[in-house]
Amino acid sequence: xxxxxxxxxxxxxxxxxxxxxxxxxxxxxxxxxxxxxxxxxxxxxxxxxxxxxxxxxxxxxxxxxxxxxxxxxxxxxxxxxxxxxxxxxxxxxxxxxxxxxxxxxxxxxxxxxxxxxxxxxxxxxxxxxxxxxxxxxxxxxxxxxxxxxxxxxxxxxxxxxxxxxxxxxxxxxxxxxxxxxxxxxxxxxxxxxxxxxxxxxxxxxxxxxxxxxxxxxxxxxxxxxxxxxxxxxxxxxxxxxxxxxxxxxxxxxxxxxxxxxxxxxxxxxxxxxxxxxxxxxxxxxxxxxxxxxxxxxxxxxxxxxxxxxxxxxxxxx
Amino acid sequence: xxxxxxxxxxxxxxxxxxxxxxxxxxxxxxxxxxxxxxxxxxxxxxxxxxxxxxxxxxxxxxxxxxxxxxxxxxxxxxxxxxxxxxxxxxxxxxxxxxxxxxxxxxxxxxxxxxxxxxxxxxxxxxxxxxxxxxxxxxxxxxxxxxxxxxxxxxxxxxxxxxxxxxxxxxxxxxxxxxxxxxxxxxxxxxxxxxxxxxxxxxxxxxxxxxxxxxxxxxxxxxxxxxxxxxxxxxxxxxxxxxxxxxxxxxxxxxxxxxxxxxxxxxxxxx
Numbered sequence: 001x002x003x004x005x006x007x008x009x010x011x012x013x014x015x016x017x018x019x020x021x022x023x024x025x026x027x028x029x030x031x032x033x034x035x036x037x038x039x040x041x042x043x044x045x046x047x048x049x050x051x052x053x054x055x056x057x058x059x060x061x062x063x064x065x066x067x068x069x070x071x072x073x074x075x076x077x078x079x080x081x082x083x084x085x086x087x088x089x090x091x092x093x094x095x096x097x098x099x100x101x102x103x104x105x106x107x108x109x110x111x112x113x114x115x116x117x118x119x120x121x122x123x124x125x126x127x128x129x130x131x132x133x134x135x136x137x138x139x140x141x142x143x144x145x146x147x148x149x150x151x152x153x154x155x156x157x158x159x160x161x162x163x164x165x166x167x168x169x170x171x172x173x174x175x176x177x178x179x180x181x182x183x184x185x186x187x188x189x190x191x192x193x194x195x196x197x198x199x200x201x202x203x204x205x206x207x208x209x210x211x212x213x214x215x216x217x218x219x220x221x222x223x224x225x226x227x228x229x230x231x232x233x234x235x236x237x238x239x240x241x242x243x244x245x246x247x248x249x250x251x252x253x254x255x256x257x258x259x260x261x262x263x264x265x266x267x268x269x270x271x272x273x274x275x276x277x278x279x280x281x282x283x284x285x286x287x288x289x290x291x292x293x294x295x296x297x298x299x300x301x302x303x304x305x306x307x308x309x310x311x312x313x314x315x316x317x
Numbered sequence: 318x319x320x321x322x323x324x325x326x327x328x329x330x331x332x333x334x335x336x337x338x339x340x341x342x343x344x345x346x347x348x349x350x351x352x353x354x355x356x357x358x359x360x361x362x363x364x365x366x367x368x369x370x371x372x373x374x375x376x377x378x379x380x381x382x383x384x385x386x387x388x389x390x391x392x393x394x395x396x397x398x399x400x401x402x403x404x405x406x407x408x409x410x411x412x413x414x415x416x417x418x419x420x421x422x423x424x425x426x427x428x429x430x431x432x433x434x435x436x437x438x439x440x441x442x443x444x445x446x447x448x449x450x451x452x453x454x455x456x457x458x459x460x461x462x463x464x465x466x467x468x469x470x471x472x473x474x475x476x477x478x479x480x481x482x483x484x485x486x487x488x489x490x491x492x493x494x495x496x497x498x499x500x501x502x503x504x505x506x507x508x509x510x511x512x513x514x515x516x517x518x519x520x521x522x523x524x525x526x527x528x529x530x531x532x533x534x535x536x537x538x539x540x541x542x543x544x545x546x547x548x549x550x551x552x553x554x555x556x557x558x559x560x561x562x563x564x565x566x567x568x569x570x571x572x573x574x575x576x577x578x579x580x581x582x583x584x585x586x587x
Contacts, residue, residue, distance in 0.1 A: 146343030258431015
């Protein structure tokens with residue numbers, strides 16, 4: 001029998017500075033957290049929360065209409081101005097557009113999302129996902145530009161309805177007060193179409209995510225028990241997917257509410273909240289009123305989010 | 318909700334493919350008109366095929382400068398966002414602490430609130446602090462709303478990573494940097510790259526926040542907007558529109574292929 005000479009364990013090597021620091025951090029999770037979170041937290045508190053606070057404070061500053069200058073005297077006058085009929089109209093116009101766009105996106109998105117989840121298999125599943133994601137991420141300004149090309153006089157849409165013999169129908173649509181305008185590019189209908197197009201993908205993906213979680217068995221059970229397709233949709237699919245619709249509506253609603261580029265480029269004159277804010281701070285230099293105006297969408301969205309939370313929309317995100 | 322036997326009714330297929338067609342119609346328009354021979358106006362069908370506007374567009378100094386500026390901004394914003402987003406994700410993924418939800422909310426807020434609010438808030442703060450608008454004010458704004466993209470991608474990956482790997486590395490004598498370089502980084506590399514590409518695309522074509530923080534700088538989207546409000550060079554704009562589309566689409570597709578099915582990679586699970 002041989003005796004095995006066990007190597008004598010060497011003394012633990014002295015730890016280098018960075019190793020010791022690593023050990024210290026491992027033993028003090030609070031310190032580790034502080035070091036990791038410090039920089040991002042500082043950035044967001046200073047740059048972002050700081051800016052929002054500045055904006056809120058400025059909404060109480062005084063704007064002198066004669067000298068066109070802002071003084072730091074605190075006042076509620078800017079909020080009172082919001083309630084003037086002309087300004088209230090702006091809020092109302094924006095809200096009705098946001099609601100119409102949200103409704104239309106939901107109607108367009110649902111069948112597409114349903115098809116993606118229920119019937120698209122294999123490569124088709126990837127295809128549909130990319131086909132929704134790519135237009136969603138594609139440049140906003142390029143998409144808006146593309147629509148001015150589409151709706152232009154002698155453009156594609158014009159060409160299509162002339163060839164389909166729908167010229168009369170379109171001319172008639174353009175005479176209806178809340179839909180029409182002088183031409184497609186300056187009509188309410190055109191603006192509505194562009195808004196719906198731009199925010200539609202933001203509705204499709206949350207509905208798709210919600211539908212993914214609906215078990216197929218529930219639908220089969222529903223039809224086994226004698227429900228028609230419409231009944232299954234109304235009483236089984238829609239209630240289960242509804243949080244997804246609400247989640248999507250948060251995006252379509254909030255994004256329409258704050259947009260100022262589409263109203264400026266497509267559709268008739270008439271300001272939106274966004275364009276109001278932009279003109280107030282820009283050419284007029286009335287930052288206090290602009291700041292007060294931005295509080296409107298924030299309050300509306302906060303109310304909307306509270307409602308959405310109650311409907312369970314955040315589980316579908 | 319899966320089944321493989323049944324086939325969709327015709328009306329549903331029409332609605333689904335019609336929806337995709339609707340989503341791609343403007344994209345197709347941009348591609349067609351970039352090659353349109355017509356020098357003003359948007360008449361359809363196109364007047365003829367030409368490549369000459371590409372040469373004309375890329376010979377223009379204002380276009381080249383706008384492209385250069387937007388690329389630099391997107392690169393800087395991405396670097397800042399990768400740094401801040403990764404730090405935040407590393408801090409948040411393993412631990413619950415007081416105010417955690419508030420911090421998550423704060424990271425999401427810049428893209429959840431309409432861009433106009435972020436834009437005007439930054440502008441009012443820069444004015445109050447007497448910071449002149451320019452390259453750095455745009456970059457600060459872009460970095461702020463890009464952080465959440467990196468954060469979401471990286472924290473999802475961290476959650477699938479086993480922390481015992483980090484502990485083992487430290488037990489075996491690696492220092493902090495070695496552990497990060499050889500253990501953590503290989504695990505999160507594709508998530509970082511995917512997040513970085515999305516952040517780059519997001520910054521490259523951002524317009525709403527940018528118009529407030531840009532001062533006299535003209536980024537590529539601002540150049541487009543100027544052409545939209547005062548159309549002068551229709552064929553040049555068509556070419557630039559397609560260029561913007563391509564520069565943003567490629568990173569997005571890349572990010573999709575990088576993060577697709579990553580949950581199945583052997584050994585990366587807990």
